[in-house]
Amino acid sequence: MRLLAIMPADGSLLRAIAATIALAALAQIVATARTNGLERPPMERCPSSASTDRPARPPSLTNELAGPEGSALRRLKNNRTARQVRRNMRGRPDREEQAGGRQGGTIMEAGRKVYCARTSAIAFALALTLSGCQSKGNVTEVLDPAAIAAPAEQATPAGQNGGAGPAQATQSLGTGSAKVTMLLPLSAPGTAGENGRKMRDAAKLAMADIGNGLLTLTIEDTKGDSTQAGKLAVHAITTGVKVVIGPTELPAAQHIATLSGSKRPPVLALADNFAGSAGVYAVPLSEADSAAAGAAGLAAKGSKKFVLLVAGGQNAAAVEKRVANGLSIYGATLAVTVPYSGDGAAKAVDEMGSLVDTPDAVIVASGDSSPSPVLAALKSKGIPGKAISVVGTNRWLEHPIDPLFEGAYIATLDSSETGPIADRFRTTYNYPADVNVAYAYDMVALTAGIASAVGPDGFSKQVLENPNGFRGSTGLFRFRADGSSQRSMPFYQVQKGALKLVAKSTSGF
Numbered sequence: 001m002r003l004l005a006i007m008p009a010d011g012s013l014l015r016a017i018a019a020t021i022a023l024a025a026l027a028q029i030v031a032t033a034r035t036n037g038l039e040r041p042p043m044e045r046c047p048s049s050a051s052t053d054r055p056a057r058p059p060s061l062t063n064e065l066a067g068p069e070g071s072a073l074r075r076l077k078n079n080r081t082a083r084q085v086r087r088n089m090r091g092r093p094d095r096e097e098q099a100g101g102r103q104g105g106t107i108m109e110a111g112r113k114v115y116c117a118r119t120s121a122i123a124f125a126l127a128l129t130l131s132g133c134q135s136k137g138n139v140t141e142v143l144d145p146a147a148i149a150a151p152a153e154q155a156t157p158a159g160q161n162g163g164a165g166p167a168q169a170t171q172s173l174g175t176g177s178a179k180v181t182m183l184l185p186l187s188a189p190g191t192a193g194e195n196g197r198k199m200r201d202a203a204k205l206a207m208a209d210i211g212n213g214l215l216t217l218t219i220e221d222t223k224g225d226s227t228q229a230g231k232l233a234v235h236a237i238t239t240g241v242k243v244v245i246g247p248t249e250l251p252a253a254q255h256i257a258t259l260s261g262s263k264r265p266p267v268l269a270l271a272d273n274f275a276g277s278a279g280v281y282a283v284p285l286s287e288a289d290s291a292a293a294g295a296a297g298l299a300a301k302g303s304k305k306f307v308l309l310v311a312g313g314q315n316a317a318a319v320e321k322r323v324a325n326g327l328s329i330y331g332a333t334l335a336v337t338v339p340y341s342g343d344g345a346a347k348a349v350d351e352m353g354s355l356v357d358t359p360d361a362v363i364v365a366s367g368d369s370s371p372s373p374v375l376a377a378l379k380s381k382g383i384p385g386k387a388i389s390v391v392g393t394n395r396w397l398e399h400p401i402d403p404l405f406e407g408a409y410i411a412t413l414d415s416s417e418t419g420p421i422a423d424r425f426r427t428t429y430n431y432p433a434d435v436n437v438a439y440a441y442d443m444v445a446l447t448a449g450i451a452s453a454v455g456p457d458g459f460s461k462q463v464l465e466n467p468n469g470f471r472g473s474t475g476l477f478r479f480r481a482d483g484s485s486q487r488s489m490p491f492y493q494v495q496k497g498a499l500k501l502v503a504k505s506t507s508g509f
Helices: 013-035 067-077 080-087 095-099 117-130 145-149 190-211 226-237 250-258 287-299 316-328 345-355 372-379 394-398 421-429 435-454
Strands: 171-173 178-184 215-221 243-245 267-269 280-282 305-311 333-340 361-365 389-391 409-411 470-472 475-479 485-487 489-495 498-506
Touching: 171 190, 178 190, 178 226, 178 435, 190 215, 190 421, 190 435, 215 226, 215 435, 226 243, 226 250, 243 435, 250 267, 250 280, 267 435, 287 305, 287 316, 287 361, 287 389, 287 394, 287 409, 287 485, 287 489, 287 498, 305 316, 305 345, 316 333, 316 361, 333 345, 345 372, 361 372, 389 409, 394 409, 409 498, 421 435, 435 470
Parallel strands: 178 215, 178 243, 243 267, 267 280, 305 333, 305 361, 361 389
Antiparallel strands: 171 215, 409 489, 470 475, 475 485, 489 498
């Protein structure tokens, strides 16, 4: 599923990223035009994840568009590079949208060859006449005045600001017309600060690859303090930036999600375990998406009836919804959801047994806590066994792998596999890239790609919530209207205390 992994790890990568982003967003704009009165081509149902059939090629865009837009694209057809780009367009319906009874999109892919981002941007600009650009507004329209005057104070988690190093100066990268602010815990102590500095280095690499002439990227130090992060975010939002990347602090991201305003710029939040909110998009892999993808991995192999044991809390409903939607794609069902908390694991397993007979699989979404108490209760009932499998989540891997994990299936990102940026990152900074590097690189590259294709005012919901998704160094991902993200990822089984690859890619959408 990693498009970038097959591309050369050199300067041509920037052109591939921009072309990929532009093609996906172009497809969405053309789809919008069709719904506004142009003829819509027939869609084929998306093949299952196990299918090896190549998706059908969509009809020629120039044949579908009439009037000046079609004439412009027909003139572009004579350009050799444009013909190459069209030859590498592929389409398939969006399975989750189709399962929910809504119009499906198409997942657009660039092929193995590398094409000029400028040509993709030209094609995108021509199609933009069908949908229009974002309107410009005053700063006062960004947030409600009350939210600006009195932002809610957020408690900083213990250990996030104690022992912090000296605050790092604001850094500005690039000279482009699209102003972007990135909020990172550069001077925070411990792991938070290390991750913040890794993300800064990833941003610098992405700017060198693609962003320097497109973005002016301002990197601010949150110090790992949620209150400081919230204040910096509000300042950025109210001073005309086009996109905010970050923060990494969960309370700050949750606070930003409560702010209202008709023209608030999009926020690409880098906080772990953030569920997302309208216009505030969750970038890192969530437990909900991991659980949905893991369940889909078994449903694709024939499992039909599932049970969800989920840690109680604010994310429980999001996990249940994502799992149910993901299973519906494969004709499988979530028979029952049993929340649990604290020492209620055994009781939850007993309740499960009284509500449903012989499920094909039990999904355990343990949240912040170790799944071991639930797994011990399941083991006492003979689960997992020949008839019943267990599905875990990425949150399990925040804890040492327990013998009770044996046999469980988990869909998660491979933290050591960051595509072609890994070698260049190590060469540039003399330390290895990880998944945090990949998240930061992808968000800066995505922002630069949109700025290249649409211009500095092109960061609309239509483009960012394109159901076709985008491909980055962590694989295929997309943002939804509720701010959540969905990702494809490898599918593993725990065998002899380690993750063994079962399938290279699975997803719950």
